[in-house]
Amino acid sequence: MEKSLDLINTRIRDGNARVVTADEMPAIVDELGEEGALEEVDVVTTGTFGAMCSSGAFFNFGHADPPIRMERVWLNDVEAYAGLAAVDAYLGATQEADSPNRVYGGAHVLEDLIAGNTVELRATSHGTDCYPRRSITTDLLLEDMNQAVMLNPRNSYQCYDAAANSTDRTLYTYMGSLLPRCGNISYSGAGTLSPLANDPGFRVIGGGVPIFLAGGEGMVVGEGTQNSAGGGFGTLMVTGDMKGMRQDFLRAAVMNG
Template sequence: WLNDVPAYAGIAAVDAYIGATELSESAGMAYGGAHVIEALVRGEKIELKATSYGTDCYPRKEIQTLISLNDLNQAYLFNPRNAYQNYSVAVNSSNRTIYTYMGTLLPNLGNATYSTAGELSPLINDPYYRTIGIGTRIFLGGGIGYVAWEGTQHNPNQNRNANGIPTSSAGTLALIGDLKQMNHQYLRAALFDRYGVSMYVGVGIPIPILDEEILKQAAISNREINATVYDYSVPKRSKPNYGQVTYAELRSGSITINNKTTPTAPLSSLYEARQIAGTLKEWINEGQFSLTEPVQPLPTDLKVNSLEIK
């Protein structure tokens, strides 16, 4: 346990993996793995508690002590699903408030929430993954990281608009980086009311302009990016939708659904996205960050399979 949050230790001896969404055994939904990770990055000491059956190699059966990030030989941040290539716009048509991973959704289409930074989102600026692939060096949480693999739920075979942009969730990235390089400005715990704990992770990916097509995609604007509005009050895998809106409309502060004006709110920070882009540009100009060619492209022919109960 790290600060009373369970960590999985069924790997190499004295190694452990803590999930950002894992909840505290004492504080429940008020504190989780993401808070532990942020505390480590902030330089705070956390409580380590562990038990074991004991062996000749490792006779100790329990330990309770304080540790900090500096005490750890290695600390990796591995995120199996990041940087969604577009995502849904979430609304609630029911007559009660619902609590979701898209935030609190007010009744009767009272608000709409959306994710990604639109025209600054990496996989929207490279929609066919021509420059982003396995091995790509990136900005991750304030330090340098890498694309390790395609992310979980990577689903590139989605409907795309005339500009090649998927109109709902498509590609994802699995990312890895050195936690010791990271900065709590770009790695923050998040609590979604009555849903659970998550983590805000700052990601920046350089896109080399190799030809006119890449330039055109990298220069995409919010008015050229569409997202589909889904009704999250329907507890089914396939949810009804209210059509599409552009990111320019979402960024305006409201959209129109069924002749009703619905206020919008982003889950990602445009301010932080601009900060990340500016920092990454600075690193490149100063020679602190060099671009890498992917060692393998991301798959473009995968689809997400749903679990069928048998």
């Protein structure tokens, strides 16, 4: 049996589509067989929700009066990269706060903004004729920014390594605490829900494909950094408007290692 995308899209628009998760699909195939499952199910959803570095966001703060060309920028004492334009910056999720003894970083800033919390913007400059102002400190909400665009260079690993520790002492790593003498194994993955594990040939997932990202509408930009799809370690670069995201689907985390 074949089912066209036009038919599936028509059923989605009419509200008649049968949608299941990738977790549910194997049981349906066992019950109905492949042909029966294809006839019964229109959409199979996949997804990931876990710790991921290589994430961040571009911000355009808008111009002050008098204007400033922001050469260095901090959001809640977390420095963002400002070598872009006068009031543009990119904040990386793993950038740590300058404040001593503060367990806080870029991911916490992103979560605070999406949660509707006020964030302190601080910027400095040498000053120019076009942009005479040399410093600014102000409080901002997400809604105050012209743009807040999440752009994650590497998300959604197709699969990932497992880690064990053969030494005689506990190792504290970004994959968790590894006990001595192979006392445990740590691994990361979404199992049957993993998007790229369900599309290893990238037949559907690719540049321009709409996705659900951190509670809002997003899009696949293309292959992510360190992409190695031929070896089973494909990655995706993804983007989305932070103003449509929800805190339920974005959480900051701290890992020693």
